[in-house]
Amino acid sequence: MYFLTDEERKQLLKGFLPRSRQMEIAEELRGWNWHQPPLAPVYDIRMALYEVANSYCKTNRDLYLRKIDRIKSKPNSAMIRGKVFHDILVRVLVRAKRLIYEKGVGNFQEILEQLNTPLDLSFLTEYQSQLKEDEFIELKKKAATVAAFENARVAARIQEILVKQPYIAEDSLAALAIPVVVEQKLDGTFFGLSANLSADAYTFSEPMVLDLKFGEQKKFHRLTTTGYALVMEAIYEFPINIGCLVYAEFKGDRLVVKKDIHIIDDELRQWFIEERDEKMRMIYEEIDPGLGQCYDYCPYILQCRG
Amino acid sequence: MFKLRVTDIKQYMYCPRIVYFTYVCPVQKKVTRKMQYGQEAHLELDRLEKRRTFKRYNFKEGERKFHASLYSPRLGLEGKLDMHIVAGGEIFPVEFKHSSQGPSLNHKYQLIAYAMLLEDTYNKPVRYGFIYVDSEKAIPVEVTPNARVYVKETLEKIRLLVSKELMPNKAGEKGKCVDCEYRNFCADVR
DSSP, X not given: OOSOOHHHHHIIIIIIHHHHHHSOOOGGGSGGGTXXXXXXXXXXXXXXXXXXXXXXXTTOHHHHHHHTSOOOOOOOHHHHHHHHHHHHHHHHHHHHHHHHHHHOGXXXXXXXXXXXXXXXXXXXXXXXXXXXXXXXXXXXXXXXXXXXHHHHHHHHHHHHHHHHOTTOOHHHHHHHHSOEEEEEEEOOGGGTBOTTEEEEEEETTTTEEEEEEESOOXXXXXXXXXXXXXXXHHHHOSOOOEEEEEEEEEETTEEEEEEEEEEOOHHHHHHHHHHHHHHHHHHHTTOOOOOOOOOTTOTTHHHHHO | OOOEEHHHHHHHHHOXXXXXXXXXXXXXXXXXXXXXXXHXXXXXXHHHHTTOOSGGGTOSOOEEEEEEEEEETTTTEEXXXXXXXXXXXXXXXXXXXXXXXXXOHHHHHHHHHHHHXXXXXXXXXXXXXXXXXXXXXXXXXXXXXXXXXXXXXXXXXXXHHHHHTOOOXXXXXXXXXXXXXXXXXXXXXX
16 A cells, blocks of 8 residues: 555655755754744643544634534544554555565565465454444455555565565665565654554655545545654654655445555645644634534534534 | 734745744844845846846847735735736746746745736736746746636635734755744754
C-alpha cells in the first residue's frame, strides 16, 4: 500500500522533491522552533493528533463532547473498518520483516512461501459484536483482500531486491524491501499533543510521513501528515517537507489505491497550528461550539440531535 | 465587497490589531524610525535597480515596471507593487524588503497577493515572484495553489474582523510590539 508506483516515484523525484527543497519554509514554522510562537502551545493541555487534524464535525462539537462532557462514543462501522485495515497492514509488514530476519537471505524461498500463506485473520472476531452480521462478513472479505494484496506486493519487492543484489544480507534486505517504519511512536508534547503519538508509516530514504486512509478524500487529511512532520522536526531536528496520504477504497471486490503526495508547506503548517490553538481554546475555556451540519455516521449524533 | 489593500494582508499577518486600528478604530499612527529608514532605502533601491541587469533573477532579458497600481474587483483588493518583471512571456512580482534576516511570512503573502493581482491584470498565471532582501539577493517565492487559498482566506478573515468590529488578539511575539506604530493605542501591551 505504501509502495510508490513508477509514475508516483517519477512525480516525487522530478516534481515534489526538487520543489520542496527549493521552497523556503518559514523558519518559525519548522518543528524545531516548537519553543517559541507561533508553534509553542498557549494552553497546558494535551490533545491527540487526530483531535487536532480531524474536522469531520464542522463545529468540532464532537471534540467538545469528548473532552468537556467526557462522553465516550462507540466507534462507527467506518472507524472499525479503518482500524482493522490499518492493523492488517502492520501485521503483514511486520510479519514480512520478521520472516526475513528469521529465515535469512539463504532461505528466501521459504520467506516467499510463507508470505503466500494467508494472514491469520482470527483477531477480527473481537469486532464481531460491534458490527451487524452482513457488515462483519463484508469486513472479513475485504480484510482478506487487503492482506493478500499487501503480501503479494511485499513478496514482489523482496524478489526485486534479490535479483539485483546478490550479496545482500538480512538487515539490508528488510530495509530495502520494506523501507518504512510502521506505527512510528512519537512524543508530541512539544506541541501540546499526546506523548504517545503513532504515525502510520515513515520512510527514512527521503523523510516522508505516510498516512493511510480508508474512505472519502478530505482536504483536512493533510493536517495529519503536517502534524507528524512538525513533531518529527521537533524531535529529530531535520526538515520533513513531504507527506503522502494513501487512500484505499473498494470498487466491488477490487482494491483501488490512490496517493496524495504533497509538500508540507507554510500554509499547511499554519493551518495545523491555527486548528490546534482554536481547539485548545475551546477545550480550555469550555466553549460549546454549537451544532453544525451533522453527518450520518457521526458517533455523537445521538448526543447532538437526540 | 469591502475593498482591501495588499498592505492589509501584510499587517494582519504581522499583528491583526494593526488592521483593527486601521479600519475599525482609526487612530493617528506614529511614524517610527524603522518606517523612515524603510522609505529612504526603498528610494535608493529604486534608483539602483534601474541600472542593474537581470542576472540576479536568472533572466537574460526582460522589462522592469515600477510602482504599478493594481486592482482586482474579483478579489476586492488593490495595491501598488514595488516592481514587476515581464520576461519570456511571463510576469514576476518583486518586493523590496529591508531586513537583516530573510523574508518573513507576512512578506511572502504580500508578494502572493501581488502575484494574484498581476494574474488578474495580465490574465495569465504567475508562477514565481521575488523578495529582494536588503538589495543583496532576490529570493524566489513559488506562487502555489495553497498560498493563493491562504491569501483569500486571510482576506475573508480581515473582512470579518472589520464588519463585526472584533478586537483581535495581539501578536504572539512580544518583540513585534517594540517598534509598532500603534503601541500607544494597544492598551494591554506589557
